[in-house]
Each structure stands twice: as C-alpha cells, then as structure tokens.
Amino acid sequence: MIKPCAIDHTCLLVKSIKETKKYLERLFGFTCWFRDDAQTTLVVESEHVHFFVMEHKAESEFLEKQHISFQVDSVSLVVDELRRMGINDLETGEVSFFKTRNYKWCEWRDSNRIRFECVEITNGDC
Known part of the structure; x- marks a missing residue:
C-alpha cells in the first residue's frame, strides 16, 4: 500500500x-x-x-471549484497579513474530527474565485 x-x-x-x-x-x-x-x-x-x-x-463555475491549501505556522498571523493587504473577505474555523492532523484554517478567494486556504496543524504530523 x-x-x-x-x-x-x-x-x-x-x-x-x-x-x-x-x-x-x-x-x-x-x-x-x-x-x-x-x-x-x-x-x-x-x-x-x-x-x-x-x-x-474554463467556465467560472469550474474554476471556483478549485482549492489549494498551504500549511503555515500561525493562522492568526496569516489573517493579520491578509487584512493588512486589503483582503478582508475571508473565513476562519477549526477542524477537529480527524484522528490526526486537525487544524485551524482561514480561507479566501482570488480574482479567479479559486479558494485559497492556510492551515495550522493542531495535532499529528507526517
């Protein structure tokens, strides 16, 4: 496997x-x-x-279904930087249902409507 x-x-x-x-x-x-x-x-x-x-x-509807996620050290620092750069339309949350690699997250969309996400791992590793 x-x-x-x-x-x-x-x-x-x-x-x-x-x-x-x-x-x-x-x-x-x-x-x-x-x-x-x-x-x-x-x-x-x-x-x-x-x-x-x-x-x-591609149609906009297709493009906005794309999603990329980056692991970061601190989601709160990412949120601060996004706001400093004028990106205020964002969401935050936390995922806690996995056995490993739960995380805090923030996400926003670019001009193509692609969803960008940053995650801060709260438990587990590779």
Missing part, C-alpha cells in the same frame, strides 16, 4: 496567468516563471511549496 506523506504539487487552471502570477508573487512571495518547454505553464515555488498554473478558458 502506498502511504503518502504530503501532496507534492498540483496544477491550478486560471483565466489570466499574468494576473495570477502577480497575485502569487505579491501575496505569498512565490517565485514564478514560465517553463521553457511550455510557455503556457507557470511554475510557482518557494522553499517549501511548488505547483503549476495554466491559463484556461
């Missing part, structure tokens, strides 16, 4: 790859660049996270 420890990467579909690049660089400080072999694919990374973004003409 395969026992994954974490998701290594994913790919998000967006309406505007240039707008998303600016957003990710500004909000998270990610390094973003277009792949040499696929100029329609944006590589997004930091010391601990990497994923891909591709521009797509």
Whole structure:
C-alpha cells in the first residue's frame, strides 16, 4: 500500500496567468516563471511549496471549484497579513474530527474565485 506523506504539487487552471502570477508573487512571495518547454505553464515555488498554473478558458463555475491549501505556522498571523493587504473577505474555523492532523484554517478567494486556504496543524504530523 502506498502511504503518502504530503501532496507534492498540483496544477491550478486560471483565466489570466499574468494576473495570477502577480497575485502569487505579491501575496505569498512565490517565485514564478514560465517553463521553457511550455510557455503556457507557470511554475510557482518557494522553499517549501511548488505547483503549476495554466491559463484556461474554463467556465467560472469550474474554476471556483478549485482549492489549494498551504500549511503555515500561525493562522492568526496569516489573517493579520491578509487584512493588512486589503483582503478582508475571508473565513476562519477549526477542524477537529480527524484522528490526526486537525487544524485551524482561514480561507479566501482570488480574482479567479479559486479558494485559497492556510492551515495550522493542531495535532499529528507526517
């Protein structure tokens, strides 16, 4: 049986790859660049996270079903930073029904309506 420890990467579909690049660089400080072999694919990374973004003409209803979650040390510090950056339309909560890896969370949506989430693990590890 395969026992994954974490998701290594994913790919998000967006309406505007240039707008998303600016957003990710500004909000998270990610390094973003277009792949040499696929100029329609944006590589997004930091010391601990990497994923891909591709521009797509998908319906808004489809795009807003996407969701990406980042583990952070403190959700309250994330909320403070989001508010400092003018992102006030966010929600917070706590998940406590798992046997391991319960967490506090905050979430918001970007201009593509993709749901971004940050979680602070309250028990368990990989």
